[in-house]
Amino acid sequence: MIQQPTLDFLSDLEDNNNRDWFMANKSRYDTARENVIExxxxxxxxxxxIDPALSPDLEGKKCVMRIYRDIRFSKNKTPYKNNFGISLPTTGTKLGGAEYYLHLQPGKSFIAGGYWMPEANHLKAIRQEIDYNAHDLKAIIDAPEFVKLFGNFTNQEKLKSLPRDYAADNENIELIKLKSFxxxxxxxxxxxxxxxxxxxxxxxxxxxxxxxxxxRNAIN
Structure with missing residues (x-):
């Protein structure tokens, strides 16, 4: 389980997001990170x-993302994230593809899954799979329990125009227009x-x- 001191550290970091504070509280960070790794x-x-494609040899320390922010191209120059992100890939240790993601942040934690912003060739393959086998996807995302847990699957970012090679009257066009899944x-x-x-x-x-x-079946 996640310990309360881990959440306390993240809350305090949000209020003191600077290098001096972080270095003075480095031991708290190390303890919190170890809790998250365990x-x-x-x-x-x-x-x-549950998912055999997720290797049992995957190490927790390789799944916990860096707390240091890349501020090179961001207007927000705070140096640290105020959360722990955990990526659980199902195609080895590299990110990308259909995976699971756990976000730990006081009052804002969540579990997510699917494929975020697929690369062009994967996006094309997924759209083609939806066009050919939408029934299989709908059986998953329209199941009452799925909707109760995760909401309406089509309520995420979509193309404003039609994807190439697809017509407006395609019965699955709202799924095909999705940018992420x-x-x-x-x-x-x-x-x-x-x-x-x-x-x-x-x-x-x-x-x-x-x-x-x-x-995964769509892109393999």
């Missing part, structure tokens, strides 16, 4: 049972601090798993 190791073991579910602080937090999150990922399979 939690991720536990989650990986559970997740492999992701879902997310918010997590309360009490849920991530629970002794059963890893099991709860893995259970939610089990509902995302069929979507990831559909997306």
């Amino acid at each position: 939690f991720t190791d536990r989650l990986i073991k559970l997740m492999h049972k 992701i879902v997310m579910h918010n997590l309360a602080d009490r849920e991530i601090k629970s002794p059963k937090a890893a099991e709860t999150i893995a259970g939610l990922c089990s509902k995302i798993y069929p979507l990831n399979v559909f997306l």
Whole structure:
């Protein structure tokens, strides 16, 4: 489970996002990061049972993203993220493709999955798969439990114009116009601090798993 001091550190970091404060509290960061890594190791073991494409040899420390922000092209020059991001890829240790993502932030944690902003050739393949086999995708995203957990799948960023080679009267055009194919579910602080937090999150990922399979099949 995620410890309260981990959340406290993130809250304090949000209020003191500067190098002097961070260096003075480096030991708190190290302890918080170790908590997140240990939690991720536990989650990986559970997740492999749900999605065999997620390697059981994946190390938690390689899944926890850097807390240092890339400020080179950003107007926001605060040097640190105020969250821990955890990427659980299903195609080895590299990011990209259909995966799972856990975001830990006081009051704003969530679990997500799917494929965010696919590269051009993958996007083309996914759209083609939807055009050919939309029934399979709809069976996943229109299931009552899926909608209850993740909302309306088409309520995410779309093209304003029609994709090349697709007509406006295509019955699946709202799915085909999507730029990303992701879902997310918010997590309360009490849920991530629970002794059963890893099991709860893995259970939610089990509902995302069929979507990831559909997306992986489309690009493979």
